[in-house]
Amino acid sequence: MNLKELSQTLGLSPTTVSRALNGYPEVSERTRRRVMEAAARYNYAPNSGARRLATGRSMAIGHVLPLSTQHELVNPIFADFIAGAGEVYARSGYDLMLSVVNDRDEEEFYRDLSTRGTVDGLVVHGPRVADPRIAMLTELGIPFVVHGRSSEVATDYSWIDINNRRAFFRATNFLLDLGHRSIALVNGLADMDFARRRLLGYQSALCERGIPLNPALVANDEMTENYGYETAHRLLASSDAPTAFLVSSIIAAIGVRRAIYDAGLVMGHDISVVIHDDDLSYFRNIGDVPIFTGVRSSVRQAGQQLADVLINAIRNPGQPPQHVLLEAELTVGQSTGPAPAMRRVLEQG
Known part of the structure; x- marks a missing residue:
């Protein structure tokens, strides 16, 4: 069964069904439950292309890793973070796009992603003190969340970090x-x-x-x-x-x-x-x-929570930045x- 057939069965528009399946807030809880129950009953799995057409979004989240000998990003800890975030993306109908770029090309790459609409949101990894990426992404207007924080940055932004x-x-x-x-x-x-x-x-x-x-x-x-x-x-x-x-x-x-x-x-x-x-x-x-x-x-739970914050920012544009501070247990x-x-x-x- 495709999206059109499921929509006809329910007597709803394809856009409403797609938004219900993807958790958009403008769909009532009653309609959402009805759509989810029908999708389970008919074994419907949304097609990524159909989701993009129905929502007008890329349905992808970008993780950009700068390639350098002086970055602590690609390591075993990063794999657990990605696993946690990926679980939430998959459950919410988003694909994960992982890109590795040279340090000197990073700003241009971010701007290109924003211009082409390749992703709906971005995760900033490995923030440095006074990290210039935060002001740049704020200027571009693309939803993003920082894994960590950056001191000496005046702009308010969404982040999740350990204390x-x-x-x-x-x-x-x-x-x-x-x-x-x-x-x-x-x-x-x-x-x-x-x-x-x-x-x-x-x-x-x-x-x-x-x-x-x-x-x-x-x-x-x-x-x-x-x-x-x-x-x-x-x-x-x-x-x-x-x-x-x-x-x-x-x-x-x-x-x-x-x-x-x-x-x-x-x-x-x-x-x-x-x-x-x-x-x-x-x-x-x-x-x-x-x-x-x-x-x-x-770090896996941190990935899950960050993904939730980012998807919420994508679905609810204009909301204030979210801050999540996690405590470590001795x-x-x-x-x-x-x-x-x-x-x-x-x-x-």
Whole structure:
């Protein structure tokens, strides 16, 4: 059965049936239920071309990834985000269009997408501090949502983000409560907005305890396993080695753990590690007692929520920007314990 036949059966116009199937707000709930029940009864699956004709939209969502050696976008965490967003797109009748472009061509590519009407909305990935893409997309008038936030941007815009500052403030305080005073921060690229917020949370916790920030204990780079290993290996070999690491990714944390092992130390006893754990579906930090202590968030759920916000913006133009701030949960695992000085006091007492 095609759209025309289903419309004739229901005595409704094809446009009304299409809008009911795609959740448009101008269709009454009674009509929507009637259409959905008939579609299920007759095993009707909407054709993408028919949807485009009926709605006047492309029925596609664009994800544009800049191609660069200095971007943390195409990684295992991104795959989980796309999986979550894709579930919502498919359920709502939208296709996902993934494009990879050179950094220098990114602005032109966005403008071309807008001019040709290739997509109905866009997702902005990897926002940097003062990210120029936000003002540009606002000027183009195309619906978009930022995965993360960008500091130093005056324009209001829709975003969904983890409360990175609070998460790393809390994680640093957890280590301080265990007696650690020399805590290394293995962070992402310095101009990525999430990395700045995590640094501010870490710095604020130290400041409240009267501990000055030691720049030698702060590292910034793309969050790979090798980066985690090389950073921890270097710091552990220094004369003022840290007793704890706060790591911005479970991927880099695997490298930190390898460096601790190579140094002949025991994670959770000699050296403590707290991570930001994105709760990946295929790389889980779970169990009765997880391997790592971490501030946990689900990137897959973030993808789902962002897709909901974007589709709502497409269907309801003119509404104010939406902001979704997700809190991370602190989960205690095997990777943390009292600082060596505190451990000796506890053992003696």
